[in-house]
Amino acid sequence: MIVAERKPIEEIIEQVKDVRSLLVLGCNECVTVCEAGGKKEVGVLASALRMVFLQQAREVNVGERTLERQCDTEYLEELRDAIDQYDAVVSLACGVGIQFTAEKYPSKPVYPGVNTSFMGATQERGVWVERCQGCGGCILARTGAVCPVARCAKRLFNGPCGGSTDGKCEISKDVDCAWQLIINRLKALNRLQDYETLAPIKDWSTDRAGGPRKVVREDLRS
Amino acid sequence: MNPNTPSKLEKILRAGHLAVTSECGPPRGSDAAHIVHKAELIKNHVDAINITDNQTSVCRLCSLAACIRLKLMGLEPVLQMVVRDRNRIALQSDILGAASFDIHNVLCLSGDHQRFGDSAQGQNVFDLDSMQLIQTVRRMRDEGKFLGGDAIGRPPRMFVGAAANPFADPFEIRVPRLAKKAAAGAEFIQTQCIYNIEKFERWMEGVRERGLHERVFILAGVTPLKSAGMARYMKTKVPGMDVPDEVVKRMAGTPKDKQAEEGITICVESIQRLKDVKGVAGFHIMAIEWEERVPGIVERAGLYPRPALN
Numbered sequence: 001m002i003v004a005e006r007k008p009i010e011e012i013i014e015q016v017k018d019v020r021s022l023l024v025l026g027c028n029e030c031v032t033v034c035e036a037g038g039k040k041e042v043g044v045l046a047s048a049l050r051m052v053f054l055q056q057a058r059e060v061n062v063g064e065r066t067l068e069r070q071c072d073t074e075y076l077e078e079l080r081d082a083i084d085q086y087d088a089v090v091s092l093a094c095g096v097g098i099q100f101t102a103e104k105y106p107s108k109p110v111y112p113g114v115n116t117s118f119m120g121a122t123q124e125r126g127v128w129v130e131r132c133q134g135c136g137g138c139i140l141a142r143t144g145a146v147c148p149v150a151r152c153a154k155r156l157f158n159g160p161c162g163g164s165t166d167g168k169c170e171i172s173k174d175v176d177c178a179w180q181l182i183i184n185r186l187k188a189l190n191r192l193q194d195y196e197t198l199a200p201i202k203d204w205s206t207d208r209a210g211g212p213r214k215v216v217r218e219d220l221r222s
Numbered sequence: 223m224n225p226n227t228p229s230k231l232e233k234i235l236r237a238g239h240l241a242v243t244s245e246c247g248p249p250r251g252s253d254a255a256h257i258v259h260k261a262e263l264i265k266n267h268v269d270a271i272n273i274t275d276n277q278t279s280v281c282r283l284c285s286l287a288a289c290i291r292l293k294l295m296g297l298e299p300v301l302q303m304v305v306r307d308r309n310r311i312a313l314q315s316d317i318l319g320a321a322s323f324d325i326h327n328v329l330c331l332s333g334d335h336q337r338f339g340d341s342a343q344g345q346n347v348f349d350l351d352s353m354q355l356i357q358t359v360r361r362m363r364d365e366g367k368f369l370g371g372d373a374i375g376r377p378p379r380m381f382v383g384a385a386a387n388p389f390a391d392p393f394e395i396r397v398p399r400l401a402k403k404a405a406a407g408a409e410f411i412q413t414q415c416i417y418n419i420e421k422f423e424r425w426m427e428g429v430r431e432r433g434l435h436e437r438v439f440i441l442a443g444v445t446p447l448k449s450a451g452m453a454r455y456m457k458t459k460v461p462g463m464d465v466p467d468e469v470v471k472r473m474a475g476t477p478k479d480k481q482a483e484e485g486i487t488i489c490v491e492s493i494q495r496l497k498d499v500k501g502v503a504g505f506h507i508m509a510i511e512w513e514e515r516v517p518g519i520v521e522r523a524g525l526y527p528r529p530a531l532n
Contacts, residue, residue, distance in 0.1 A: 153335050154306070154346070158353040158402060160395070161332045162387030162414055163461035170461035171337045183395055196398050198406055201310075201354045201369065 001030035001121065002094040003128045004037060004114040009048055012090060015111040016049075019060065019087040024049070024113065025079075025101065026066035027093035034128050036114045037092025039066040045092065045113060061085075070097025076104040083108060118150075136206025136213065142199065144185030151178035157199035226409070227363070229326035229381035230298045230531060231270040234504075235410065235439040239529045240497065241504030243300060243412065243441060244516050245272035248283035257288045261297055263513045267520040269528055270298040270327055272412070272506070276307065279339025286316055293323050300383065301325050304333025309349040310358070310369055317359060321378035329383040329412065330355040353406045356384055360407035382407055386440075387414035388425035389464035397428035404437045411438050412506040415445040415456070418464040419495055426499050435501030442496045445508045446515060447485035450474040486515060486522075493523040 016022050024046045032038030046064045053060040063086060067075045070093035079101075083089075088109040091098040095116040102110040118130040133150045139157070140147060149155045153171045160179030163170025167180045186192045204210065225232045234241045244264050249256040261271055271292055275285040289299035301320050303313060317328065332352045336344050350358060358369055359382050366377040384403045388396050400411065416422045422442070429435050447453045450473040457465035469488065476484040489507075496502050505525065509516050520526045 153337075154332055154351070155348045156332065156351040158351050158406075160390065160392075160399075161352075161462075162385065162390045163334070164391045165461050166391055171335045177391070180392060183392055195395065196402055196405070198353060198357070198402060199351075201350060201357070204349065 001033055001119070002096070003034045003117045003120045003130070004031050004092075004094050005117055006036050006041065006045075006092075006114055007112065009045070009052070012045070012049070012111070012113055013052055016060075016088055016090060019109075020058075021061035021063070021086045022049075022088045022090055023063040023065060023079075023082070023086040025070070025089050025091045025093070026064075027070045027091075027097050028066055028068050029071070029093075031093055031097075031114065032066075033122065037094075041092055042066050045090070070094075071100050073100065073104055076101055079105070133207075135202075135204070136210075137203055139199070142194070142197075143182045144189060144191070146178055146181045146185055148178050148182065151176070151181070157202060225381075227326050227379045227381045228324070229270075229379075231300070231327050232381040232409070233531055234269050234529055237529070237531075239504075240502075240525060241270075241439070241441060242268045242507065242520055242525050242528060243270045243272060243504065244268045244507045244509065244513070245274055245300075245302075246288070246513060247274045247277055247511070248285065248288040250280070250282050252283060254291055257283070257291050258295065260513045261292050261295060264516045265295070265297055267517040267526055267528065268507070269504075270300050272300040272302055272329060275302040275304045275331070275333065276339070277334065279306070279334050279336040279341060281340055286320055289320060289325050290323050293325055298327070299325055300327040300329050301380075302329045302331060303355065304331045305348055305350050305352060305355050306333030306336065306346050309347050313350065313355060314358065314362065314368055317362060317378050317380070318374070321376070321380065324379075326380055327383065328359055328380045329385065330359065330408070331385055352384060353402060356382055356403060356406040356408050381409055383410040383412060384408040385414065386411045387462050388416075388422055389414055389418060390462040393421075393425075396425055397432065397434070400429060400434055400438070401432060404434055408438055410441060410503075412441045413443040414462060415443050415508060416492060416496065417456075417469050418466050419492060421464060422496070423499055426501050430501050435503075439503035440501055441504040441506040442493075442499070442502050443506045443508060444489050444492050444496075445510060446489035446512065446519060447473055447481075448512060449478070449481045449485070450476070452485075486519060489519055490522045493519070493525070497523075 024042045026037050026042035042064050046062045050062050069075045090111050090113045091101050092113040098112050119132040120128050120130040123129045130150050135149050164177040169175040169177045225236050246260040273285045273288040285302050289301045292299040330352050336346050363378050366374050386400050453470045453473045456463050
């Protein structure tokens with residue numbers, strides 16, 4: 001899933017300091033799972049904003065709504081009748097949902113209520129970890145299904161570097177060395193000999209480096 | 223064996239001499255006198271001088287410009303290049319820039335993560351990794367081609383080096399990793415600072431078992447300790463550094479005003495002991511901001527005078 005973190009409320013208040021009505025818009029997908037932008041967080045943020053506006057003696061109408069998905073124009077269509085009641089939208093969806101909402105309603109200001117962090121998963125309650133950077137050229141077959149692009153601080157294809165200590169990365173004792181994990185996996189798979197195969201130079205053109213990306217399936221287009 | 227390049231360092235190693243290299247860190251400013259002065263201190267006692275590349279991710283005068291300074295002094299620089307800060311365009315371009323000044327040695331490194339330096343909020347590049355940089359320089363030199371495939375006019379003629387850290391984890395992968403660097407095309411290796419000689423010897427056993435010491439020249443890295451505080455810092459704060467307790471104790475047990483001398487003595491003793499390790503082809507003396515002590519170490523270790531080449 002896409003993992004996001006709630007923005008500090010001060011930053012959100014600054015973004016909406018001139019509005020007289022706003023819609024806090026949640027998303028029922030990833031941000032609900034990572035507890036940053038689902039229905040519950042919409043309620044919490046809306047209440048907090050109402051308190052702030054009350055303290056500021058400002059009359060601001062704060063609406064709440066959570067869509068099934070903000071990254072889907074069909075669900076965004078459900079806002080059509082309500083959107084004109086608001087000066088602005090604070091979206092608690094990921095960066096994709098925020099932009100799709102803005103694209104759907106071109107004259108409506110849409111502000112981010114979260115920082116979109118990474119593609120990852122829940123490790124334990126309250127802890128989310130990164131697993132993929134969407135580089136567009138998956139090499140997990142070679143690395144025992146541990147990704148050095150997402151998990152090595154230097155994204156080395158032929159690691160580990162000289163900073164790997166007791167299974168941890170040189171940047172922090174709280175970060176696992178991806179290459180230690182890769183070696184552990186290769187050993188468990190009885191494939192340690194594969195370690196010595198030199199990884200070819202990466203084609204980054206499928207990554208962010210190649211510009212905005214698009215997947216087109218002609219067979220599915222109508 | 224005939225040398226592959228005009229490198230003086232390569233000639234000395236291929237002639238079977240124990241090579242001696244050292245390194246200088248460029249200044250945090252543009253005063254060239256700084257690097258010239260450091261080089262003057264050590265030039266008669268070493269065969270080649272590494273110039274570090276924004277080491278520990280602290281921004282400094284660039285390695286290439288400092289290497290050019292040394293070259294203009296008639297010295298033999300080793301251009302350190304980290305892949306942290308430059309993509310394949312910039313790396314290849316800088317290699318050509320160095321080659322245009324007939325800089326004949328390069329050391330291919332990953333580079334410390336920027337988190338350690340003065341630009342922790344900066345982006346890193348890591349377009350290639352250090353193995354792939356080794357391959358890139360070899361391709362440029364041996365095939366006369368850019369990574370993109372086009373021909374290079376006057377290809378670089380560089381003796382290609384890499385680092386090895388026998389003390390990082392996991393230990394079992396440290397010999398295979400050297401084998402990988404050799405396969406990638408590394409011709410010489412400068413190791414991480416050696417304090418744990420037993421562990422280094424164990425690593426070298428594995429290196430010899432696979433005959434890697436006959437494929438790459440291994441220069442044993444040493445760094446003199448200035449104080450007990452430095453020993454403790456290296457032990458606990460520097461990732462991938464292995465300073466045994468007895469070394470820390472020996473420094474701490476020495477009166478403060480004599481600790482620097484004791485550090486030099488430990489360094490000299492280490493070199494003496496490492497000379498007996500089969501497969502060690504020379505020494506890389508990293509005297510951090512202590513270049514003036516390099517000549518004394520080289521002399522006391524019996525590595526002076528340096529061989530003259532005809």
